[in-house]
Amino acid sequence: MNEQVKQALIAKLTALADDELILAHRDSEWVGHGPILEEDIALANIAQDELGHATLWYGLRSTLDGSDPDRLAFLRDAAEFHNCELVELPKGDWAFTLLRQYLFDAYEALWLSAAKDSTYKPLAEVAAKILREERFHLQHTQAWVERLGLGTEESNRRMQAALDAQWGYAQQLFVPLEGEGVLVAEGIVPDLGGLKQTWLLHTTQHLQNSGLKLPLQPGYQPTSRQMHTEHLWSLLAEMQSTARWDAEAKVW
Amino acid sequence: MPGKFGKPTDPDYGERLAEFEARIARGEKIEPGDWMPEEYRRQLVRMISQHAHSEVVGMLPEGAWITRAPSLKRKMILIAKVQDEAGHGQYLYHAAETLGVTREEMLEALLSGKAKYSSIFNYPTLTWADIGTIGWLVDGAAIKNQTMLAQCSYGPYSRAMVRICAEETFHHKQGKEMVILYAKGTPKQRAMAQDAINRWWWPALMMLGPHDSDSPNTPTLVRWGIKTKTNDQVRQEFINEHAPEILEAGLTLPDPDLRYDEATGNWLHGPINWDEFWAVVGGNGPMNKERLEARRRAHAEGAWVREALAAYAARRQQTAVAV
Ligand SMILES: [Fe+2]
Ligand SMILES: [Fe+2]
Ligand SMILES: [Fe+2]
Numbered sequence: 271m272n273e274q275v276k277q278a279l280i281a282k283l284t285a286l287a288d289d290e291l292i293l294a295h296r297d298s299e300w301v302g303h304g305p306i307l308e309e310d311i312a313l314a315n316i317a318q319d320e321l322g323h324a325t326l327w328y329g330l331r332s333t334l335d336g337s338d339p340d341r342l343a344f345l346r347d348a349a350e351f352h353n354c355e356l357v358e359l360p361k362g363d364w365a366f367t368l369l370r371q372y373l374f375d376a377y378e379a380l381w382l383s384a385a386k387d388s389t390y391k392p393l394a395e396v397a398a399k400i401l402r403e404e405r406f407h408l409q410h411t412q413a414w415v416e417r418l419g420l421g422t423e424e425s426n427r428r429m430q431a432a433l434d435a436q437w438g439y440a441q442q443l444f445v446p447l448e449g450e451g452v453l454v455a456e457g458i459v460p461d462l463g464g465l466k467q468t469w470l471l472h473t474t475q476h477l478q479n480s481g482l483k484l485p486l487q488p489g490y491q492p493t494s495r496q497m498h499t500e501h502l503w504s505l506l507a508e509m510q511s512t513a514r515w516d517a518e519a520k521v522w
Numbered sequence: 523m524p525g526k527f528g529k530p531t532d533p534d535y536g537e538r539l540a541e542f543e544a545r546i547a548r549g550e551k552i553e554p555g556d557w558m559p560e561e562y563r564r565q566l567v568r569m570i571s572q573h574a575h576s577e578v579v580g581m582l583p584e585g586a587w588i589t590r591a592p593s594l595k596r597k598m599i600l601i602a603k604v605q606d607e608a609g610h611g612q613y614l615y616h617a618a619e620t621l622g623v624t625r626e627e628m629l630e631a632l633l634s635g636k637a638k639y640s641s642i643f644n645y646p647t648l649t650w651a652d653i654g655t656i657g658w659l660v661d662g663a664a665i666k667n668q669t670m671l672a673q674c675s676y677g678p679y680s681r682a683m684v685r686i687c688a689e690e691t692f693h694h695k696q697g698k699e700m701v702i703l704y705a706k707g708t709p710k711q712r713a714m715a716q717d718a719i720n721r722w723w724w725p726a727l728m729m730l731g732p733h734d735s736d737s738p739n740t741p742t743l744v745r746w747g748i749k750t751k752t753n754d755q756v757r758q759e760f761i762n763e764h765a766p767e768i769l770e771a772g773l774t775l776p777d778p779d780l781r782y783d784e785a786t787g788n789w790l791h792g793p794i795n796w797d798e799f800w801a802v803v804g805g806n807g808p809m810n811k812e813r814l815e816a817r818r819r820a821h822a823e824g825a826w827v828r829e830a831l832a833a834y835a836a837r838r839q840q841t842a843v844a845v
Contacts, residue, residue, distance in 0.1 A: 295589060298597075301604050302585035303816070305824025306831075307578065307612055314605035318598060325594050340593045364827045420837065421830025428826070512592040512650045516710040521703065522592040 271390075275456060278449040279390070280334055281352070282459060284342070285447055285495055287327035288353035291343055292502075293374060294320035295509055296361045305364055312410065316371065319403045326396050333392065340522075344513035348503045352447070352495040356439040358502045365418050365428035370436055372411035376473050377443045377465070379404040384460030393458065412476060419480030426481055433482055438489035444469070447495055527560040535559075546747040551677035554620035562746050565739065566676055567621050569748065571628045574614035576640035577607045579632075579813050583647040584656060592650060596700075600653060603693050610686045617678040633818050641799060642729040644807030651704055651711075651718035657697015659719075659726040659764065665690045666760045667730060675747030698767070705771045719768060720776045727791065728799040730757040736796075758788055765789040 271279070297317035304310030328339035356374065361367050382404055385397035418425040444466040446454075453459045474484060513522065528535050538557055545552065552558055585604045591597035615625050631637035642660055647653070665687060672683035704715040731753035734740055743749040766782075766789070768775055779792030801807065 298588045298601055301588055301601060302581035302608075303820040303823075305820070305827035307608055307615075309827075310581075311605055311608045311612070314601055314608070318601050318605070321594065321598055321601070325598070328594075343594055344592060364824070417834040418827075418830050421834045422826070424826050425830030425833075508589050512590045515650075516708055518708040519592075519711055521707065522596055 274449075275452055275458070276334060278447070278452050279393075279458060280331055281447055282450060282453055283327050283331040283334075283393075285352040287324045287331065287339075287342070288351050289357055289374075290320045290324035290327065292351070292353045292505065293357040293371075294318075294324060295505060296357060296359075297367065297371065299361050300367065313367075316407055316410070319407065323400050323403075326400065330392055330396055340513070344510045348498065348506050351498070351502060351506070353502075354439070354442045354495065355492045355497065355499050356436060356442060358499045358505060359436070359439065360501060362432065363428055365425065366432040366435070368411055368414040368418065369429060369432040371407070372415050373436060373440045373473060374443070375404055375407040375411050377440075377469055379408050380465050380469055380472075381460060381462075384465060388459065389457035415476065415482075416480045419477070419482050429480070430482055433477065434485045434489075437485050438491045441488065442492040442495070445493060445495065526555065526557060527563050528557060529560050543745070546675045550675075551680060552675050553677045559746075561742070562676075562748070563621050565743060565746075565748060566679065567618055567623050570614055570618040570621075570679055571623070571631065572638050572640075574611050574618060574628065575632045575637055576643065577611035577614060579639045579643045579817060580660075581607050581611075582813055582816055583643055583645070583809070584653060586647055587650060587653050590650065591653075596653075599696055603657070603696070606689045606693065610682075610689070613682040613685060617682045620678045629821070633814070633821055635805070635814060638803065640729055641802045641807065642725050643813060644802050644809045645721070645725050646809050648721070649714050649718060651701065651714040652722070654697045654700030654704065654715070655718035655722045657693045658701050659697075659722050660729070661690050661693040661697060662764055663726045663729055663760050665694055666756050666763075670749065670751045670756055673747075673750045679748075701773075702771045705773050716773050719773050723776055724795065724798075725802075727757060727761070727794055728796075728802075730760060732796065732799070761789045761791055762787075 294317045297313055297320065301310065301314050301317070304313060324343070325339060328337075328342055331337055331342075332339055356370060359366075359370070379401065382397045382401040386394050386401060388394040388397065415429065418429045420426070444462040446462050450459065450462075454461045477484065513519075528538050532538075539559060542552070542558060542562075552562075581604050584600065584607075588597065588600050588604065591600050615628060618628060619625065628637065632639070642663075647656070668683045668687045668690065672680055672687055674680040674683065701715050701719070704711040706712075707715075731737055734752045734754050737753055740749065740752055744752070765775060765780060777792045779790070781790055782788075783790050802810070805811075
């Protein structure tokens with residue numbers, strides 16, 4: 271692997287991991303506060319899975335540059351995070367959290383199904399492993415979108431509000447990183463442009479079958495993964511507070 | 523099945539009670555549907571639902587640190603642990619339901635403040651070391667109590683305890699490993715571990731319940747095989763295991779009277795501040811209001827979700843009938 275490809279891959283793996291880590295953080299904020307005990311357990315499961323995916327992607331990066339996954343997660347500054355803005359948004363209500371999880375899972379499952387054929391074997395293996403979990407997530411979150419979309423007037427209204435708020439942000443999932451083109455050319459990662467069409471088709475159909483309307487105006491759409499919301503700084507301040515509290519600590 | 527829950531006024535009560543107590547004496551399990559004294563049922567519903575509530579409320583003090591866990595591994599372990607506690611709540615609510623009480627009734631009793639839960643969860647988690655300390659001391663104390671309850675005469679409760687104990691043992695090990703690691707860590711980590719032990723030691727002793735002399739339910743509970751040991755016996759087992767291990771880790775315990783007694787092989791403790799215990803049980807611990815408020819808020823904010831699920835299920839059923 272030449273240096274340019276390697277650097278591009280390191281950046282891509284970091285962005286993948288950052289998405290999963292921040293999403294897991296938002297999901298984990300529900301633990302102990304869910305609407306039903308059984309669903310508290312189910313969302314805690316998803317949070318653990320996403321956190322596990324973050325660990326796998328940071329781990330894969332580590333095999334390329336020897337970086338320490340914990341330092342990347344807990345001692346890196348907000349400006350160096352390359353997650354999408356969608357996952358940073360505060361958890362909102364149950365509709366907001368489950369819709370975000372659905373939109374993200376639908377993207378992730380598609381990305382992974384393509385990435386399991388990556389020419390870079392270690393990435394193909396991780397993708398295949400994660401995909402099994404993502405299929406369960408997608409089933410779970412798809413069902414929730416339908417239940418809330420077709421539940422009561424109130425649940426439909428809340429779901430619609432979540433969709434109006436998130437649809438534009440979700441488009442950022444398909445904005446490639448700078449330099450991602452070389453990875454696509456090498457067959458290491460899938461082309462996001464192609465995936466987007468499939469994602470639009472699947473999600474549009476399911477949202478409409480669930481009694482929801484796509485916003486006529488997509489609203490704000492972040493155009494690069496250098497961009498963040500106001501929420502990231504405080505999210506990281508909280509997440510990193512213990513690790514940064516003792517600069518001398520070698521192990522936790 | 524008439525007269526499943528016998529009352530002393532029932533004509534055959536004496537005879538049936540003798541039969542029932544003989545079964546317990548033979549070590550048989552009482553199963554749902556079997557005859558049992560109404561008082562046996564009442565005590566079990568009280569204990570099992572309290573236990574279930576403790577698992578669920580117990581998610582709060584630890585859950586609060588998930589977003590601040592200092593490593594990927596610790597974060598993962600903590601989410602899994604808090605999730606396990608939710609699972610314990612679930613098994614226990616099911617066990618209580620076999621005695622003819624519904625989850626809704628039990629939740630209502632918790633949210634209205636009528637039902638109790640373990641006093642220990644009314645203390646705050648102030649630092650990250652509290653997470654390890656809770657695993658070591660609180661789960662450690664819970665294991666002592668639950669190992670005893672696994673012998674309980676009521677089948678569903680006993681089986682739930684066996685399953686739960688296996689998971690608690692895992693939490694206990696993880697907590698202990700963490701505190702011992704910090705006790706050997708940097709000065710700040712060390713101080714944090716010591717401070718957490720200082721704050722949790724006494725509440726952990728108290729959570730095992732009042733002295734036998736102040737525990738009016740204990741004799742009946744022991745006779746019916748619901749409890750097989752007294753609070754003081756369980757507390758002694760807890761101290762005998764944990765005191766030497768904590769000292770071994772290079773930490774101290776906040777009890778100047780603590781000493782090993784050669785004659786009995788027991789670690790003897792100084793006087794427990796029962797005024798504090800009764801204040802916490804009575805609703806005046808540092809976190810009683812916040813804990814209950816958090817449960818109420820989650821329940822209230824989840825109302826529309828539960829309504830939507832019910833409406834969706836009803837709609838599905840209608841379509842199924844129409845087809
Ligand atoms: Fe994932
Ligand atoms: Fe997922
Ligand atoms: Fe538990």
